[in-house]
Amino acid sequence: MLPLPNRLIAGLAALIAGTALQGSAIAADGHFTAEQAARGQTQYNSNCGSCHGMQLEGGVGPTLKGVDFLGNWGTAGGIYDYFSVAMPPTAPGKLGEDVYVDILAYILSVNGLAAGSEEMTADASVMNAINLTEAAAANAGAASAQTATTAEVQFEGPVPQAFTFGKSLPTKQPDGSVQDVVSGSAAANP
Structure with a gap:
């Protein structure tokens, strides 16, 4: 059995190969502008940096960069769907759609x-098609990915980490409202 980092690389290689055959994912690059990422950096520094580190290196909150981070989420939509309702822990979901999208653009740029030339929007179909496992594999290096075999792949599933100070995470409903899983009450999307 391969060590965990090699299994992750092998898993990413298998996912990329499967995605390429399906043709369902779009390239991860070019879905936000440099200006949008710069706005996102300002918002990140104000709202996220104290927990996740000013360089996304982690601290009280988990790291938001690197192969493990990208591979954990799979798509840009996975990241957005989670943090747009769960972050920051003191006011989950309260930053506004544009702010969350700009922060995501910054995280992707880092x-x-x-x-690219067009700003990212919160369009779920586009975000869910932005394949981050492709970017993770590129960051891991092509040479390492070639040494792994798909027969030794073992998936343990993503484990998003959050610091919610003992509160249950809200869940986003198809209509855009946010459902509080404890009280069952729904709030309109801010």
């Missing part, structure tokens, strides 16, 4: 994804 993780090596290239900016």
Whole structure:
């Protein structure tokens, strides 16, 4: 059995190969502008940096960069769907759609994804098609991915980490409202 980092690389390689065959994912690069990432950096520094580190290196909150981070989420939509209702822990979901999208653009830029000519929006179909496992594999290095075999792949599933100070996370409903899983009450999307 391969050590965990090699299994992760092998898993990422298998996912990329499967995605390429399906043709369902779109390239991860070019879905935000440099200006949007710059706005996102300002918002990140104000709202996220105290827990996740000013360089996304982690601290009280988990790291928001690197192969493990990208591979954990799979798509940009996975990240957005989570943090737009769960972060910051003192006011989950309260920053506004544009702010969350700008912060995501910044996080993607720090993780090596290239900016493009059009701003990212909160369009779920586009965000869910932005394949971050492709970016994670590129960051891991092609040489390492080639040495792994898909027969030895073992998936343990993503484990998003959050610091919610003992509160249950709200869940986003298809209509855009946020459902409080404890009280069952729904609030309109801010």
